[in-house]
Amino acid sequence: MGKKKVKTKVVSQRELSGKGTEGRETGERIYDMWLETDLAGDARAGQFICIYPQDKSTLLPRPISICEADRENGRLRIVYRVAGKGTKEFSHYKAGDDIEILGCLGNGFPLEAAEGKRVIIMGGGIGIPPMLQLLKDLREEGKAEDVKVIAGYRNGQLFLKEDMEKYGDVYVATEDGSAGTKGNVMDVIAAEALQADVVMACGPMPMLRAIRSYSGEHGAKAYISLEERMACGVGACLGCVCRTKKEDAHSHVKNARICTDGPVFLAEDVDI
Amino acid sequence: MGKKKVKTKVVSQRELSGKGTEGRETGERIYDMWLETDLAGDARAGQFICIYPQDKSTLLPRPISICEADRENGRLRIVYRVAGKGTKEFSHYKAGDDIEILGCLGNGFPLEAAEGKRVIIMGGGIGIPPMLQLLKDLREEGKAEDVKVIAGYRNGQLFLKEDMEKYGDVYVATEDGSAGTKGNVMDVIAAEALQADVVMACGPMPMLRAIRSYSGEHGAKAYISLEERMACGVGACLGCVCRTKKEDAHSHVKNARICTDGPVFLAEDVDI
Amino acid sequence: MNTKVKIAGVEFKNPVMTASGTFGSGMEYAEFVDLNKLGAVVTKGVANVPWEGNPAPRVAEVYGGMLNAIGLQNPGVDVLIERDIPFLQQYDTKIIVNVCGKTVEDYLEVVEKLGDTAADMLEINVSCPNVKEGAIAFGQKADCLYDITSEIKKKAKQPVIMKLSPNVTDIAEMAKAAEAAGADALSMINTITGMKIDIHKRKCVLANKTGGLSGPAIKPVAVRMVYQASRAVKIPVIGMGGISCAEDAIEFLMAGASAVAVGAMNFVNPYVTMEIAEGIEEYMRKYGIEEISGLKIDDL
């Protein structure tokens, strides 16, 4: 149905890092929001939407990954961390509020690349949310030989773990060692001696760099989702580029637009 | 208690120009809001407060006259017209909302000037609201020989008329002749052959100019409340000046600050 | 009522254009906007050869606007001619190509290559504050501006719009210099140089450190400059800077602009250009104004 800016209703919102969950004291506030929108109809895992804050001192839309798409019922789920003004505002939204979003944006993960392959999905921190829909889609398509999930958390606040476990085993790494393997997602691979033909990942830059090296060394294909500051979200402003190894077909220079040519790139194609 | 910026709660708000009232088709939307604040304690008739919009594209506070002050219960009433962005925002406030105001500002009407005098209070259009508290105070002080009220409206939408009638007779003028004398407040004076030693007034500039001439011709003292665009509201920016006949004691030029030296001036002192 | 405007002999169906660099080559927003409804599409600045632009982060948000330091990334004029101009020719709108360069020769090469294309006008960006190699000087010194304008006018087959920098002491002086050198029209303002520091990371948000400020925050400065420039010259001025709605556009037209362009606000509302075109019509209808030129207020 193409990209659109639409008004959508908040269906529900809750704090995942609320009282009672561990690790709240570190100050990370993570929220989980469902939106009602027919943009869900053809949302792909790894795509994102942009949310426009109402606060008029902040004009640019905020890119947030699609965590789950209920395509039949026209609903999108996002899980996000309060990072600044915009996300702080979002965290105050309540069921029934009207908000404006632009979507669905970006390319998403290439499900076809999983066909007949051993796939490892890796999410680090606030890069975990898009892994949920990816996992669901890989499971439902059922063409991968095997799908494993590694989720790297900062601490015992294991958001979305239960959701993902509905679709398969989830290996956990925590920086503070409070659950699973102490360390990061790469430490899980080593500790559990996991093997993959294809890696699909989202997370902080050091993690993505490590995956890129790993994929080079182990001959695995790694699809990584990148982040950059955006203005338009639709490929017009050239704000959100990443360096590419070869000349990009659209830009004719070694820069690709994360919002339209990405956010998912084959690790070997980009210079991160 | 001095000037303060305080958070206050909206006690109630209703539209005075709502459906069923006449004249709504002209598009004037008038709202009536009660605020809970101890600033009410020493509010004087003719003073004003400044309300800060929440919309961050609009930063400056909006000056609005005190329409009624319930000094015992710590409540202020304002009645305002939707004129632009700020007042439009205010019109959406509901009971329980928190808003920020600065008050009480300005000098207010000099009640002592009414002592033993025949006083006519005149309000024109959105200059009517401050007349209500003025009327109440003049009645309660009881030192005027006589107090009459003339309210000039655009059409049959006679907001605040009933409130004022609790404290005395109200002569009405309407521009479209739909109630009272057809014309303006000055036409009422002529039509009803009213006489005054002291006039206290608030309204559009042509009305204030007419009152100024009248007071000159009839030897009445006229106290008029002026309006100008404001920034600080407290006398610091020199944004809100009016020309004065003589050198102003504070500014040492022929300019007085409406927000602090006014908004009420003796008509003969200003050059309008 | 007639919303057509004529600038240097080129007729636009309405005075609403896109600001260079904020609308790609039209392709990216064609999903949102019916390009047939716009007076013109102004393309992203293009040089003689592809430019890589600055490293990321290239954009930062600030109060009521944004900073950008794209650094004029572009695929080079050949790609524009092969790919982007044919795309735009499908639509019933005018095509204005924004041109950038590091030397006068760079500019001339682009201008010459564009000579036989369907581009209706050329807009010469002498004001991008993000390029280091000296291009900025063209837009900040009246004599340099005069020289480059004359050179370009010698080669250009299409009418030439000189796009002025707001980062100058006297915009009227710059406007006069461009006019004297033969410019057919002016456009303004480009972005105002700004900076944002992340006080927690203790470094500039933009990799380039400084960037160009655009969006509603700059509108009063832009209106003032359009007012000053349009009253200093006889050639038409295309006004831009923070336009977010029809009211804003009308403010520029009243100040003296013959047409307007919308930049950063496309990012906030992808439909904004169409809405502005409609809003201007509505205003004209309401006040009984027959021509766009009737919006200008001579005696402001």
Added chain:
Amino acid sequence: MNTKVKIAGVEFKNPVMTASGTFGSGMEYAEFVDLNKLGAVVTKGVANVPWEGNPAPRVAEVYGGMLNAIGLQNPGVDVLIERDIPFLQQYDTKIIVNVCGKTVEDYLEVVEKLGDTAADMLEINVSCPNVKEGAIAFGQKADCLYDITSEIKKKAKQPVIMKLSPNVTDIAEMAKAAEAAGADALSMINTITGMKIDIHKRKCVLANKTGGLSGPAIKPVAVRMVYQASRAVKIPVIGMGGISCAEDAIEFLMAGASAVAVGAMNFVNPYVTMEIAEGIEEYMRKYGIEEISGLKIDDL
């Protein structure tokens, strides 16, 4: 931890000042702010004789800021000396008197009269864009700025801050000219010239037509100019323009300012100066920064 700063030999208890013209003579805001908590109060510009200023409307609201065209109304330096300075002397804060004039002689007269008063520093406003008689040129031409600065320095008994205009092509050049002429410090930015038109009334909102833009909208431009100027000269720079909170103030200090001043945001939050002074302390505590000068980032 120590929040004291020293500028041209004068010690301020903290780097937070009020911006001239936005705080009256301190009297008006003393009801809200404990003046003892401020580094300095900078008074409204004062001339040799009383000035009436411009007709009203003098202020207009714009997106994220405001325009003003007060036109430097002031009661003249004699009243300031008799009434305002004694008032400020009651407080434990420094007094900076902002000086304006139409001719060099005007400035010199004020500077001389202030010589024997309790004013701790003089801030010379060569940049008010609202005065017609040519005063603006002092702040927009490097040679004029040099000349007036040298003349003032010859007469001034107190250290002299030259307040620069942002309406220039090259702020670093202006900063260097003032430094070369002997200025003890610089302050920036004054307002950026802007305009607002009421499209329904079809006229300018300000009686003076143009006015000076201030408030959050101008902050990125101000930070950039403070960055450029502070790195072009050795004398201290006092930064201002759109500061609304401690984070903003810290941004200026990181960019290279030695102190900051708060202007239009006093109108939005009368307590803002005190809050900023506290917020800076909090930030320093959080990050273990011992001195205000430790906030500056040399290698931004």
